[in-house]
Structure formats: C-alpha cells, structure tokens
Amino acid sequence: MHAALELLGLLPLLLLSYLEALARLLLPSRPKSVQGETVLVTGAGHGLGRATALEFAQRCCCLVLWDVNQHGIEETAAECKRLGATVHTFVVDCSKREEIYRAAEKDHQIEQTFAVNILAHFWTTKAFLPTMMKNNHGHIVTVSSAAGHMPASFMLSYWLFVISFSSSKFAAVGFHKALTQELSALGKDGIKTTCLCPIFINTGFVKNPKMRLMPILEPDMVAKKLLEGILINQKMIFVPSSLNIFLFMEKILPERALAALNKLQAIQFDKVVGYRNKE
C-alpha cells in the first residue's frame, strides 16, 4: 500500500522526465572537450580500435594504446604522433586478466583514464573504475554490435559462431546497462558510459560480408560516429542510426514476419577469420 502511494508520487517526476527528454531531443547537446585527457584504447592495433585512437589523437589527447599485436600498435602510435598526440603503447593480450593488471600498474598516467575501448571489458573496467570513482571523472565505452540487440541470422554453416558471437554481444550490452545503472545508483554522475552498436564493419575479421538492406561500414566512419556520441555523452549509439527502426520492428513484428525480413536481409559472408568452421 505504502509502495503504491509512492508509485503515485512518481507521477510528477514522470512528467518532468518526459519534458526533459523532449528538451534534449529538440536542443542539440554541446560536445564536451577531451583535450589533455588520458584515453586508453584497447585493440588499438587495427580496425575500429585504430580508427578510434586516430580520432582522439586529432583532439590532442594523451593516448595509451593496448593491443596484442606490437607491429599494429606501433603503426597506430606513429600515425597518432603525426597528428600531435602524446602516445604510450603496451603490448597487452586483453584476453588475459593478469596482463591487463600488469599494464594498468605500469602506467600511472592512466589514473585519469577517460575512455576505455573494449575487448576483455570486464577486467579493464575492474582495473580502472576504482580510480575513476575516486575522481568521479571518466567515460567508459563498450563496443557491442547490432547483434547484441537482435541476433543476425542465416549464416547457415556458422551457427555455432553466430550463437557465441550474439551471446558475447548481448553480454556487452548487459555490461553497459548494468554499469550505467550502478554508477547512477552510486551517484557517480561524473563517469559517463557509451555503448556502440554497429552493424558489420569491414575490418577483415569477417571476410566479404554482404547485406541487402544495409551497408557494410568502414572503421573510420564508425569511429567518427563513436566520437560524436562520446562527446555528447550519448548512452547508446547505433550505426547506422536506421538500426533503431529495425530494432523497433523486432519488438512489434510477429515471429513469422521477422523470419521473412531476415531472409530478405540475406546476410552473407565468405568466412570468419580464425574460426574453425562448422561443427
């Protein structure tokens, strides 16, 4: 009964929240400055990680680049330096928790870490979040995928790959949502979160992906969208933004219609690099 009254008491707040949401929709947010911030980018040796590092380098950040591939991060570092950024590189296998901790300890500059790009996201966050919390300052970026909201299908000979890929991308969305909620509950409003959900990016991981209703993305373009979103503290970034429509349709369409739409979309690719096929 008491709880029911309190629920009623939420009504004015509900109205206020809708007005606030409307105002945000109408008045574009002013991008924040990241000049001088320390930015950790994991997986910075190639693809989206590299493109993201270059975007931050253009904004005069102090970059910390991690990747398992030394040659890759050195190339990225050279390009970032050419753009005027300070750069530290570490060879880190982000699938190994101990390596993450070792690298985190080595670099005291990371204490002010602004953005964490993802791979072994749980452990990088565990390593850096306590300091971020102490300073109530930072921004954690989780890279998921459109498949983290709606599983991609029709990659017939890759059902095992699709299932584990979707699981991990759903997990990344859950990670982001739980982290966002916990930070809000803890009153740490200085730490922002962003989740990036693009469709296929042409990074060489999946060979020659094709879809009929949507384009295949290039890493540079996705990194640009990511930066735009980070700078206005956008929580969920879909690339392309028309993904919103597909995800809404997934909520309202009956199964049979969704299956037909999936068939029409006809996702195809030649192979997944490093994946030991089928059954």
Added chain:
Amino acid sequence: MHAALELLGLLPLLLLSYLEALARLLLPSRPKSVQGETVLVTGAGHGLGRATALEFAQRCCCLVLWDVNQHGIEETAAECKRLGATVHTFVVDCSKREEIYRAAEKDHQIEQTFAVNILAHFWTTKAFLPTMMKNNHGHIVTVSSAAGHMPASFMLSYWLFVISFSSSKFAAVGFHKALTQELSALGKDGIKTTCLCPIFINTGFVKNPKMRLMPILEPDMVAKKLLEGILINQKMIFVPSSLNIFLFMEKILPERALAALNKLQAIQFDKVVGYRNKE
C-alpha cells in the same frame, strides 16, 4: 529497388502473422507429452535444477542428472526414483568443457535429449545439438533472469557482482535468441527453445533477497511455471508474468523516472554466497 518491392511483398505475410499471433493468444495451446523422453538437467543437485528434475520425474521421463555436487544429485535422484522415473546421474563440473564432453560421450541414451537446463550452456548445446539436429527433435532450455533484460540495481556494495551477473544473464538471452533464429533458419522446426527469466529465486545463492514491488520466488513454483511453458513450446517465460509490464515500462520511461522506480523497488540482500565482496 528490388529489395523495396520485396519488402512490400511482405505485407500479406505480415497480416497473416498478426492473425496467427492473435489466434494463438485466444486459443490456449495443448501441452505436449514428454513421457519416455530423455531429459538432461544440469545443476540438478540443488535449487531450480532439482525442482525441474522433480517436475519431469512426475511426467515419466528418463532423467539424466548432472551436477558438480555428488551428494546433491544423489538426493535429487532418490526423490526422482520415488516418483517413478528412470534416473542416471553424473558428477560433472559444467564450467569445464572437457567434463561436459566426457559425460556426454559416456551416456549414449542422451542421443534423444529433450531438454537441456543450463550452466555452461554453450558447451552442453554444442555437445548435444548435432544429434538433435539429425533427429530434428528436442527442446533446449536456457535459464536466464529478469536481469538479462533489465539490470537490477542498488546493490551498492556489489557493483562488480551486479555487472558480471547482468552480463552473463544478457548473454544467456542472446544465446537463446540466436539459437532460436538459427534453428528456424536451418528449418529444424522439431527442436524447440525456451528461455526462463525469473526474478530472485530463494535458492540460498543470494542471502535474504528483498524487493518492495515483487515477491521472492521459490524454486518449486518457478519449476512449475517452467514446465508449463516448455510443454506449450513457449519461447520466453517471465516469472512472475507481471515482469512483462516492468520490461515494457523500461522501453517507454525516461531515464530519470526509471531511476526513481528502481529506488522505490529497493532491491536488497545480505550477501552473495561465494562472492568475495566489493572491490
């Protein structure tokens, strides 16, 4: 252009799908029989796993029970036998892939496996799905949680636990959705899938959970709802079913209102068993 025309061509199907969905809503499905089916239940030594095993035992199934705790499955097995079921038990640590494969090889009866309850769900599915596919017969049950759709919050000193818990539960939902879609794409309509998403269950894992707007569930009651759902091939089971309303509200409420609602819900618990606290 061609794709746009094909999209238009989907309209009659869309209408048909809605009519079909409406018919399903109005005409209750007839439960299927599971008598004589082989049912594998992982984590059968306690809590929801045990309660689920007992439900199947009452329906004259041939049960295969897995758990890391020998004493636990022996107790469950004894109760199942009393109910008239044939029971095989294996001590399996479902967090270890090799143990899953070893147990799967040992028991040839599992070839006709009907339901797989979850822990190390990816590997149990990988072990059994090929045979299920060959027979185009089976039912795979994924146990997730309400937290797999909407992260629970306000467990302040447990932020790390909450984040990893939510990630894994989101992953389970993604697993179920991707699996369902792949099976449909492969035309394996004889293999059904069900995802169970309950709120807190009183299993002793989380000590003394409390919520203001919802009850704490008992394993028996959740297992009953699970069986009801499995027998009519329900894809997603929320327990209690009022969870549907909360999840719908999560889609339409602005952030600030959701945060207030979370605060009102006031999830609390004493401790998480086996979790080495805080930082």
